[in-house]
Amino acid sequence: MSGPMAARMAAGGPNARSMDFKGSGKRLLKRLAAHRASVVGVLVAVVISVGLSVVGPKILGHATDLLFGGIVGGQLPAGQTKEQVIEGLRAKGDGGMADMLGGVDFTPGQGVDFGAIGEVLLLALAVFAVAGVSMMIGTRLANRAINLAVAKLRGDMQAKLSRLPLSYYDKQKRGEVLSRATNDIDNIGQTLQQTMGQMLNSLLTIVGVLVMMFWISWLLALVALVTVPLSVLVAAKVGKRSQPQFVQQWKTTGVLNAHVEEMYTGHNLVKVFGRQQESAEQFAEQNEALYEASFKAQFNSGIMQPLMFFISNLNYVLVAVVGGLRVASGSLSIGDVQAFIQYSRQFSMPLTQVASMANLVQSGVASAERIFELLDAEEQSADPVPGAKPQNLRGHVExxxxxxxxxxxxxxxxxxxxxxxxxxxxAIVGPTGAGKTTLVNLLLRFYDVTGGRITLDGVDIATMSRDELRAGIGMVLQDTWLFGGTIAENIAYGAAKDVSPEEIEEAARAAHADRFIRTLPDGYDTVIDDEGTGVSAGEKQLITIARAFLSDPVILVLDEATSSVDTRTEVLIQKAMARLAAGRTSFVIAHRLSTIRDADTILVMENGAIVEQGSHDALVASGGAYQRLYEAQFAQAVAEVD
Structure with a gap:
């Protein structure tokens, strides 16, 4: 594998290991434990259900003893006692039969008591019915606790995303972040739904069955436990091999989602530059990597169940053989052996279930690791409480x-x-990478300065809350952002309060967007999606400019805001901006000539420093860096406008 794929997969190759399996698992359980009432209810319901389920086979074993004792008693002549019958058999030399009947409760001449058997069966039915109802209640409470925990986790994720600094998003692919916020959380929910109740039920069943097994026969119980170390060894070995593959599976899922998101949002460029084949090949490589990781994870954990079934059958054979010998010796009744065989199955089944759930648990914890990694990411510095405020917000920035x-x-x-x-x-101009946009990001506190300070009307912005600071700033970026909804809703998004349709239309007219909006089928009620389907790039830019005007800010920040409109529309926008900029401080990052020429002050930046500042005419006359930019970038534009 080479090229982009190799670079993307370098951070998480096939040998990637779990970061903190135990720690992530404990943190996940703590989130469930936060819903104590539901969790306690689950525990009580499962204990009742398991307890009754464990008693059931013993009750059924008693019914078997009654049936067998009735059959034996009906075949013997009345008038004798059980002891006399056994002594007679020994006198005839049939010691084996005598030993076996010694463990059977019968009365010579008395047949099967179907009434007593019926009562026992009704009792067993009642026990299993109550066990089933208890399990149903426990499952409902478990689902409630899980859904609450996942909802809280999803809310914490959303809150965390709002607290992360811009630098985090600069370093992460959007598809990767979305994969954590959607796929990984959904996977955790499904894992908990499928494993929590069953895991608890299985563990309690193992304990309960062990108690009953030792109660019936400590020897058979020890025989049944012979295979437990083998089961634990198999589970540990398989789990150790499959866990890194589950971690890799979800890492690869995030990489694939990031690629799909990139190719979908940029599908026009992919087609324009003829990169469909390369994009398809990258997708195929990443899809193959996801297939390999998923296959290895599922295969390694999938062999757990057949291995555990083999061990379970081995246990069954051992119990049946030893139990038969105990019945033959009269040490156990047939009913007890029947119950014990059922217990051996009940004992082996939870072990098999716990082992087979290992793949789900490992997959869920792998997702939990990715989510907790995001939740543990360094946040932006907290706002001061209480935050400082300028006494008179005028827009004086230093x-x-x-x-x-x-x-x-x-x-x-x-x-x-x-x-x-x-x-x-x-106006801020300069070559690419000079620090123009960074200057605006510092003003908005998307990043904090590493030295010096920025003041707004004499107040250090680091002492203000971000919301308070940004409430007075309107911003229009080169990359437009719209959401699914009507055009009116998109314009009103910039307002801090409810606005009337008249105010929305006034802002649109100021941005020269009213004319094209009214030509649309539903005017201001025209619904657009987040891609702005149905309107051109320039029209989307006008909508975002109208949104900024409606916010009525003290400071306007325009980062290449008119880059997507034609020259005539730009001139109209500049005239409208000149009217709206009265009393406001405006920062304009642009290369278009009209924006630069109308600015009160032009800052020329190179390598993060202001090398020149002044008016357009003064800077042109100085023959410095701005003059070189002017000749290189703006001379042709002047000819076109003039």
Missing amino acids: FEHVAFRYDEDKPLIEDLSLTAEPGHTV
């Missing part, structure tokens, strides 16, 4: 000797200072 770096050993911005006056438009 960067004071600001330093910032994404990586500790790679400085990006060093000792940057600038002042943005209220009502002024500050």
